[in-house]
Amino acid sequence: MAKKKKSAKTSQRKNKNGESLRILISRTKLQKRVTEIAREIRKDFPDEPLHLVGVLKGAVFFLTDLGKQIPGEVSFDFIAVSSYGGDTHSSGQVRLTRDLDSSIEGKTVIVVEDILDTGMTLQYLLRVFEQRKPKRIRIAVLLDKPERRIAAVHADYVGFTIPNEFVVGYGLDYAERYRNMPDVGVLSLGTIAKTS
Ligand code: IMP
Numbered sequence: 116m117a118k119k120k121k122s123a124k125t126s127q128r129k130n131k132n133g134e135s136l137r138i139l140i141s142r143t144k145l146q147k148r149v150t151e152i153a154r155e156i157r158k159d160f161p162d163e164p165l166h167l168v169g170v171l172k173g174a175v176f177f178l179t180d181l182g183k184q185i186p187g188e189v190s191f192d193f194i195a196v197s198s199y200g201g202d203t204h205s206s207g208q209v210r211l212t213r214d215l216d217s218s219i220e221g222k223t224v225i226v227v228e229d230i231l232d233t234g235m236t237l238q239y240l241l242r243v244f245e246q247r248k249p250k251r252i253r254i255a256v257l258l259d260k261p262e263r264r265i266a267a268v269h270a271d272y273v274g275f276t277i278p279n280e281f282v283v284g285y286g287l288d289y290a291e292r293y294r295n296m297p298d299v300g301v302l303s304l305g306t307i308a309k310t311s
């Protein structure tokens with residue numbers, strides 16, 4: 116008898132919270148693209164120390180993978196903001212919950228963010244950073260959901276452009292869960308399934 120193929124339904128079966136997951140971007144694709152972005156960044160700034168500023172907590176895996184792939188002088192810092200509660204809807208309000216450890220004055224800053232959605236978070240952060248007189252600021256996002264944009268924010272480096280679906284994994288969470296998933300998946304909730 117032919118071997119039974121693993122049904123696509125397997126990954127979409129509901130868990131105990133009534134949620135189901137569908138893989139959107141595999142770990143292999145993620146790693147490949149992150150390596151390409153790292154090369155692009157170094158190519159754009161061949162001789163400069165780069166200061167990566169990760170937005171906690173969603174960008175942690177992206178930043179660490181990216182940082183390892185950029186040759187030459189690279190330093191890190193982290194900032195944290197909050198805009199989402201335990202929901203898939205943004206509150207639209209951004210609040211700084213943890214500031215940087217060191218000054219960015221005169222530095223080439225690469226803001227590293229997990230996802231560009233409405234753009235409110237990055238618009239807020241850019242305002243904060245620009246006042247601190249960096250040499251220049253560039254934005255790297257792993258994912259871009261252009262359909263949801265409210266604030267006119269442009270990312271210089273984009274990993275993947277995705278449709279308007281709520282995604283988790285590779286740092287992205289739903290109520291602090293799923294961040295440790297190595298792939299990016301679309302999360303369907305029992306009750307609320309959309310982000311708009
Ligand atoms: P924005 O301010 O609407 O651009 O949202 C950016 C932040 O919202 C990201 O840093 C994420 O933390 C969160 N976010 C937006 N979309 C998603 C998603 O699909 N899954 C998980 N978090 C998301």
Ligand code: MG
Binds near residue numbers: 170174
């Ligand atoms: Mg985030």
